Amino acid sequence: MRTAGTEGKGKGSPVALASSSSGGTPRVGGTLVVGEYQEPTVYDPNHQYSWETYRVDRHIYESLVGEDLSKPSSEGPPPLIPALAESWQVSDDATTFTFKLRHGVKFHDGTPFDAQAVAFNVRRFHDKSFEYYDVKANAFMKAVYGDLKSFDVVDDYTVRYVFNRPFRDFPRMLPQGNYVSGIFSPEALKTWGQDGLAEHAAGTGPFRLVTRVHGEKTELARNEQYWGPSPYVDKIVFRPITDDSTRLAALQAGEIDILTRTPADAVQPLSSGGYAVPESTGADLLYLGWNFKNKFVQDVRVRQAIIQSIDREGLAKTLFKGHAMAAYSILNPGNTAYDPAQKDFAFDPDAARLLLSAAGFKDGDISFTIATDEANQPFIEWIQRDLAKVGITVKILSQEWLTYTSNLPHLSDDIALASMEWGFVTPLWLRIVYQGYVVARGGKDLLGPELAAAIDVASVEADEAKAIPLWKSANGLLQKQAGVVPLLTFTRYFATSAKVRGFNAPAQNWYDLSRVWLTT
The missing domain is CATH 3.10.105.10 (Dipeptide-binding Protein; Domain 3)
Structure with missing residues (x-):
């Protein structure tokens, strides 16, 4: 039996937990605006697809296991780290995975996170006898959970997954941006229904959903009850701007702070103009x-x-x-x-x-x-x-x-x-x-x-x-x-304005904006 994970990060001051590479003492506050090159799909972990969707909702929902997205792409795939699970054990034959869950975590709607909440999430896409079983969710999640033999609640804060065959990559698949294993509030689904969850997203992440206006914006606000380090910015606004030249002009006009999928012609002018266009090779x-x-x-x-x-x-x-x-x-x-x-x-x-x-x-x-x-x-x-x-x-x-x-x-x-x-x-x-x-x-x-x-x-x-x-x-x-x-x-996917600090482009298809801050 192999054990992974530690107690992980705890609640703390965002200033005290700042990285020395962030460019000075982080400033708390402000609104970070991201220009996305696609319209997101839906903010439902088991119904969504596309990186531009996951770049948003990974800040709303969390999985049992996370990734250390602070590592630069030159260091290779980001290491796995504890998230909603403090630690986990893997059987020698890689068929059985036991997770010790984090205590004291609440969903954005105030309901508690525990083993029963995880069970509700799994049964939604795996248990056909479950009242809230969803055929659509099952189809989306089948690539990861199609060979799941059983899921058990061991105790209030321990869960166990058993697969029919070895599945060494299961922990790595948990924080991935398709077949998303982000944990949502069972009460949110009960209240809003299978299709309504996306518009009333309730996870445990560092940010909570405020509003989604299709074709215009998604607005997130800091989760003041977050179990981990408090995010630096007050809000994040994601704006879908599908035209390259319009998205670039928005960055240059100061209307957005981070640009996704930087036009190749713009890399050199932006770099010369004081913008950061980090070189990275991800999983893309x-x-x-x-x-x-x-x-x-x-x-x-x-x-x-x-x-x-x-x-x-x-x-x-x-x-x-x-x-x-x-x-x-x-x-x-x-x-x-x-x-x-x-x-x-x-x-x-x-x-x-x-x-x-x-x-x-x-x-x-x-x-x-x-x-x-x-x-x-x-x-x-x-x-x-x-x-x-x-x-x-x-x-x-x-x-x-x-x-x-x-x-x-x-x-x-x-x-x-x-x-x-x-x-x-x-x-x-x-x-x-x-x-x-x-x-x-x-x-x-x-x-x-x-x-x-x-x-x-x-x-x-x-x-x-x-x-x-x-x-x-x-x-x-x-x-x-x-x-x-x-x-x-x-190799040059993102661009940021001069006032953005702490942004990292890892060897992955997404980022962590909870560690990003803005200068005045």
């Missing part, structure tokens, strides 16, 4: 997933040729001005199994043409659509030009984020590829990609049983030292089959 990755129902995609030679036709280095250096890294593996640089030497196919248009000819296709024979959200349309246009050079005709279907993502489960046969920005620090990410972008899109048989078996073996290996090479081996098989199209990773 831009990539394309196949729609295996498309007749052209079903031929591995076509998939390989398409990858060989895309100048990823040129994309990173030209369109993204060198503020991105070309990606040749779905295991992103922030992933514990990332290996820069493990690459799929080099840029080689001549070899691509030979493959297409061997598959029986002439110039103009292959024509399909690539679907994307509006933010990623520019790089799809780059790919459109690259593929035209080898005789492939591409149409682009571009939609705003919420419309685009709602249509992803229902891709028409003429769509061959769809863009996505995602990534995890755990190599379990490879299984998520396989299930979500291969199996769910009709590619399991096309990519063969060897890949499926390799992913299954890696998934249940309890020893991390043994698991990493297994994941690399499975990744090699995915690459050989051209099972996904990695494109690039951003």
Whole structure:
């Protein structure tokens, strides 16, 4: 039995707990404004998706386990730390996880956090006999809890999860930004219902939800009863500003303090103008997933040729001005199994043409659509030009984020590829990609049983030292089959005004704003 976690941080003065790297004595007060590049989805831990949503609601809801987001990206994936659990034990076979819960914690609605509250949360998406079981929540959480054998309340402040097979990555999955295990108040769900919880979010986090105006803003206020260090700022306002130039202008005009997804053209001017544009390589990755129902995609030679036709280095250096890294593996640089030497196919248009000819296709024979959200349309246009050079005709279907993502489960046969920005620090990410972008899109048989078996073996290996090479081996098989199209990773994702202090961009897809403060 392995034990992890400590008593964790306690309640304290925000000034006394300041980091020496924050740039002076922190100032308490003020309103921090964040410019998001997408409209968030919903503030319900078991219904939400997208990083811009989780960047908001991770400050409202907390999981049993957290991540130390104060670590710079150069130090690799953020270490796991206690959150609503003070400590946890993992059985030697990595099937049983026992959590000792934190005492004295209250939800934002004043109700107590305890083992029964955790049980209510788990039963919502796992126990079909439960009065408040929710089919939608079950679908969202299945990737993490689909193999859960049992959940038990050991005592008022101890809970135990037992899985059918080893699940070494379970603690790491708890604070992740999809399949969110944030704990909500049972009373809030009872009062507002399954769909009403998002508008009346009640967690235990350092900030509480004040208001959400769709398309305009989300406002959070400091949780004065927070169990941990009190946040520095009084309020955080998240503003969705989907147009890059408008979002940049808002930062330069002082209307926002933190900008998400910094336009590549703006990095140098901002840096020279007194703004901070921290260099970091997180778990984020831009990539394309196949729609295996498309007749052209079903031929591995076509998939390989398409990858060989895309100048990823040129994309990173030209369109993204060198503020991105070309990606040749779905295991992103922030992933514990990332290996820069493990690459799929080099840029080689001549070899691509030979493959297409061997598959029986002439110039103009292959024509399909690539679907994307509006933010990623520019790089799809780059790919459109690259593929035209080898005789492939591409149409682009571009939609705003919420419309685009709602249509992803229902891709028409003429769509061959769809863009996505995602990534995890755990190599379990490879299984998520396989299930979500291969199996769910009709590619399991096309990519063969060897890949499926390799992913299954890696998934249940309890020893991390043994698991990493297994994941690399499975990744090699995915690459050989051209099972996904990695494109690039951003290296300058956030920008902050000169008055922002304590902001850190970790090797993760989100941040901790409770430790951020503003100068006058």
